[in-house]
Amino acid sequence: MLSFILRRLLSGVVLVVTISVIAFLLLYAGGGDIARRLLGEDASPATVAQKASELGLDQPLAVQFGTWASGVFQGDFGTSWFTSQPVSDAILSRLAVTLSLVLGATVLIAVVSVALGVLAATRRGWIDGLVQVVSLLGTAIPAFLIALGLVIVFAINLGWFKPTGFVQLTDSFSGWLSSITLPVIALSLGGIAGVSQQIRGSMLDALRQDYVRTLQSRGLNRRTVVMQHVLRNAAGPGLAVLGVHFVGLLGGAVIIEQIFAIPGMGQVAVTATSQGDIPLVMGLVIATAILVVILNLFVDLAQGWLNPKVRLS
Incomplete structure (x- = not known):
């Protein structure tokens, strides 16, 4: 099991490094005159050159990446070009908000999909x-x-929820739960559709296997066979699809946060991208990649627990 975890961690590290290199090249090499964009078209060439020097943009691209990467290894993701706030602070202050939506949607997808697929x-x-x-x-x-x-039905017409806003969990549990209910439902319905279909198909395949008839012939009732044996064998493909949907949830959270005016990573991503705040965009890319790697590690561990043969693959 330890070697299995180490292999997955190593592949995750390689993935994060690869994503960071590609994102850096796309943002910096394809960004044009970044200093000019920051200062505006009316800035003098001398001012633009000074700004480029301050940001290290006059250095070769490899040197710029090395400087940025060395800072990341030390826990320094740089500073926002527009707010002068450390990138790590800007992300961490919004990370809990986005995770509330994404993890809530993931749990809802898993529970409802299993119930629908089994039924x-x-x-x-x-x-x-x-x-x-x-x-x-x-x-x-x-x-x-x-x-x-x-929003129209349950917030505006019925008044059961507030249409916008977010309440921190530390401030009020009931307020927090109320503020994420509609966004989580909106975020999870697409995932429920996909995962429930996968579990249904896997369950149908598993129910046709000979071991099901063997267990029932030994006196086990159908409910026990389904819940303790068939569902475990059918859960693997569903977990794999759920891991894929997690990535989609991170992207979907950007839109959902805009609709419900939730101050999560989605708002930061939209603002940073529109402004061209490259250090903040890079920080968001790396944070997202790390979240995906962690989730995939949990999925792989669950797959290994459900099917020991996975650990040997």
Whole structure:
């Protein structure tokens, strides 16, 4: 198991390094005259040259990357060019907000998808048809339209929730739960559609296996066989799809945070990208890559626990 974890960690480190190199090259090499963009078109050439020197933009690209990377290894992601706030502080102050949405949506997707997938595979009939229709709608309707519909119905018309804003968990648990309920539902419906279909298919394949009939012939009731044996064998593909959806949730959170005016990483990403705040954008890229690596590690560990053969692959 230890070697399995070390291999996954090593592949994760390689992935983060590769992403950081590609992102740095795209942002800096393709950014044009960055100092000119920061100062505006009316700035004199001397002022632009001084600004480029201050930011280290007059150095070769390899030297710039080496300077940035050495700072990252020491925990220094640089400083925002527009707010002069340390990049790490700007990200950490918003990270908990985004994780509230993404992790909440991930848990909701996992719970609801397992329930729908198991019901569709074991009951069949109209329940299976209903799950198919719900999954189709969840896949076809964009998350931002679902979010707008939830706001209109449950926040504006019924008044059950506030349409915008976010309450910190440390301030009020009930307020925090109320502020993330609609965003989490909007963010998770597409994932529920995809993961529930995967679990349904895997359950149907597992139910056709010979060991199911063998266990039932030994006197085990169908519920025990399904929950303790079939579901465990069918959970692997569902976990893999859930890991893929996690990446999509991070991207979808950008839009959802804008709709609900939630001060998360999505707002920072939109602002930093529109302003051309490259150090902050690089910090966001690395933070996102690290989150994806950590989630994939947990998925791989769960896969290894469900199926020991995975640890040997």
